Amino acid sequence: MRTFNVPTRDEVSVESQQLFDALEKKLGMVPNLYASIGYSGNALASYLTFQDAQAQGTFNAKQREAVNLVVSQVNGCTYCQAAHTTLGKMNGFTEEETIALRQGRSSDAKLNAIVGLAKSLVENRGRASEDKVEEFLAQGYDQAALVDLVALVASKTLANYVHNLFDFAIDFPEAQPLEEAINA
Known part of the structure; x- marks a missing residue:
């Protein structure tokens, strides 16, 4: 497979340089x-x-990081798992919470509904399971929140696909592989 280098400032357009x-x-x-x-x-x-x-x-920053973690895990993007584990911790999550979120679960009912639905959206290509949609709505979220969640999933999926295609170096502390974290 072709290898892509991370472009330097001098190798990109004026728009990108800015x-x-x-x-x-x-x-x-x-x-x-x-x-x-x-x-x-x-x-x-x-x-x-x-x-x-x-x-x-x-969604607030912490909730967005939770979505970023689970979407990146499902999409197999080690770069974004690393970046959002770091950012998740900066937003108040513990290491254990970031691992649970990557699995699509949380002990907090609202976060659990968010990450469970986000995981189902990615795994089912937008056709989330009915029970995950109902769980999300039961937590007080409405259709606007549902669309905002789809937008977050889409945004993170774009980033995941760019990394998965280009396979550039991870410039954050690497996240522990989920299998190792669960067995630790």
Whole structure:
């Protein structure tokens, strides 16, 4: 299979260079995921805008990280598992909670409904199991929240697919493989 390098600032379009500069200023680095999406300035701009818009939606940062963890696990994206384990901990999750979330479960009823439905959406290509939809709605969420959840799943799936296709290096502390974490 062809090997793709993570592009440097000098190897991308002017549009991507400006986004790289903004990311460097905001994060102190340009994560390999964003750099690789930056092969297309349009895709990177769209992705970052979509992420920012979702931050204004139904779910808070901790809930979004829970979705990111389970979607990345189901999609087999080790890069995003690592990134969102780190970000999840920064948002208050313990290591054990990040592992449970990657499995699609939580001891918190609302989070359990969110990650259970997100997992079902990914596993069933959008045709979530009826019981997971009902569990989600029973937690007080409405149709707007349902669409916001689909948007989060879609956003993270894009990132997962970019990594799975390009297979670039993970620039976060690696997440423990789920099988090892469960047996530990």
